[in-house]
Amino acid sequence: METTTTDNTGSLHSVEMNPRHHILNRAFALIYLFAILVLFYNHILNLLNSTNSFITFSISFSILISDLILAFMWTTSQPFRMRPLTRQQYPEKITKNFSNEINNFPALDIFICTADPYKEPPLNVVNTALSVMAYDYNPIEKISIYVSDDGGSELTLFAFMEAAKFAAYWLPFCRENKIIQRSPDAYFNSNYTENSETKKIKLMYENMKKRIEEVIERGKVGEDYINNEEELQAFTKYWTLGFTRHNHPSIIQVLLESGKDKDMTSHGMPNLIYFSREKNTSSPHHFKAGALNALLRVSGIMTNAPIILTLDCDMYSNDPSTPQRALCYFLDQTLRPNLAYVQFPQTFHGLNEADIYANEIKALFFTNPMGMDGLNGPNYVGTGCFL
Numbered sequence: 046m047e048t049t050t051t052d053n054t055g056s057l058h059s060v061e062m063n064p065r066h067h068i069l070n071r072a073f074a075l076i077y078l079f080a081i082l083v084l085f086y087n088h089i090l091n092l093l094n095s096t097n098s099f100i101t102f103s104i105s106f107s108i109l110i111s112d113l114i115l116a117f118m119w120t121t122s123q124p125f126r127m128r129p130l131t132r133q134q135y136p137e138k139i140t141k142n143f144s145n146e147i148n149n150f151p152a153l154d155i156f157i158c159t160a161d162p163y164k165e166p167p168l169n170v171v172n173t174a175l176s177v178m179a180y181d182y183n184p185i186e187k188i189s190i191y192v193s194d195d196g197g198s199e200l201t202l203f204a205f206m207e208a209a210k211f212a213a214y215w216l217p218f219c220r221e222n223k224i225i226q227r228s229p230d231a232y233f234n235s236n237y238t239e240n241s242e243t244k245k246i247k248l249m250y251e252n253m254k255k256r257i258e259e260v261i262e263r264g265k266v267g268e269d270y271i272n273n274e275e276e277l278q279a280f281t282k283y284w285t286l287g288f289t290r291h292n293h294p295s296i297i298q299v300l301l302e303s304g305k306d307k308d309m310t311s312h313g314m315p316n317l318i319y320f321s322r323e324k325n326t327s328s329p330h331h332f333k334a335g336a337l338n339a340l341l342r343v344s345g346i347m348t349n350a351p352i353i354l355t356l357d358c359d360m361y362s363n364d365p366s367t368p369q370r371a372l373c374y375f376l377d378q379t380l381r382p383n384l385a386y387v388q389f390p391q392t393f394h395g396l397n398e399a400d401i402y403a404n405e406i407k408a409l410f411f412t413n414p415m416g417m418d419g420l421n422g423p424n425y426v427g428t429g430c431f432l
């Protein structure tokens with residue numbers, strides 16, 4: 046396939062324009078436009094011939110209006126087909142060409158928003174967090190994960206206390222075995238090779254899952270689930286009489302402290318912070334946007350990383366080199382003045398194979414953003430975005 050690729054050797058990323066793609070898209074648009082014009086010509090003829098009966102006139106007229114709306118929608122989507130771009134990153138070059146960067150990646154703050162422990166099970170949020178805590182990042186201590194809980198739920202905090210303990214085993218397991226799926230749930234549902242080590246870690250995951258699910262079922266964290274004085278203090282300090290999810294002071298609980306907490310192999314760990322912003326019924330909370338604003342203020346004081354990744358609670362990262370891929374753009378000084386964010390597309394799991402209902406939403410996450418990239422840059426889809 047003939048393509049135009051811009052890749053100065055040593056560059057951390059390349060951009061590819063496929064001229065055949067462009068010509069075919071444009072030719073198709075032209076043929077389609079011609080067909081639309083013929084259609085409207087036909088509609089107008091029908092309209093003129095139906096003036097003697099009110100009913101046939103109104104039918105012809107309403108069909109014309111509907112087709113006008115569809116043609117308008119088609120026209121607005123066409124610019125995205127004119128100049129689509131494909132991008133490629135070379136994270137392995139960060140090590141080669143930026144030897145001084147390898148031990149000095151910039152700090153990265155990761156925001157994960159959740160809002161309700163019953164609609165968004167904490168076990169899923171834990172999987173989201175573990176998939177990014179286990180990123181290949183050097184040093185891992187530079188990563189800080191902030192979990193924003195708009196549900197203000199002790200159940201979510203409990204789930205993350207458990208996750209912090211499990212992470213001490215999960216992170217070295219992923220690192221040493223070069224696991225790709227670093228969300229435990231996705232990993233144990235994949236075709237992994239079973240051996241004594243995977244059996245052991247699966248058992249630990251199942252234990253954590255059982256504890257989290259039992260607590261959710263009971264609706265409160267019983268004393269028998271609390272392991273130490275520190276945990277007890279966190280629950281009794283915040284969840285006092287009069288605490289409701291719509292009315293409570295802010296809660297910040299540091300569950301893992303990088304530099305202090307180590308995993309089972311004495312390797313460092315990222316920061317893990319549970320956070321629930323202050324809420325009261327008299328002021329609007331502005332949903333996820335409000336949560337992100339509060340996270341910006343908290344992280345600004347605690348870690349203030351130059352790069353932030355935003356994630357929803359119902360997703361996980363499926364590639365441990367993701368932050369390095371984003372760095373391929375952020376480390377490029379020539380790109381920097383015009384670079385607002387680096388966004389990854391969402392892919393969905395659990396769809397039927399042929400995706401007959403188009404649940405992948407390919408146009409929203411692939412086709413349109415790649416087309417916008419060739420014009421002025423893609424729109425922000427709200428998640429999976431480094432900024």
Ligand SMILES: O=c1ccn([C@@H]2O[C@H](COP(=O)(O)OP(=O)(O)O[C@H]3O[C@H](CO)[C@@H](O)[C@H](O)[C@H]3O)[C@@H](O)[C@H]2O)c(=O)[nH]1
Nearest residue numbers: 158159160165195331332333336356357358359426427428
């Ligand atoms: O008061 C709230 C309400 C929601 N959320 C979180 O916001 C995220 C997105 O909400 P969801 O209900 O899952 O929306 P979706 O339609 O699945 O998400 C898409 O649409 C949202 C609204 O446009 C964007 O914010 C998301 O990034 C985008 O993935 C979730 O993590 C929620 O936990 C909060 O933190 N606080």
Ligand SMILES: [Mn+2]
Nearest residue numbers: 357358359360
């Ligand atoms: Mn969602």
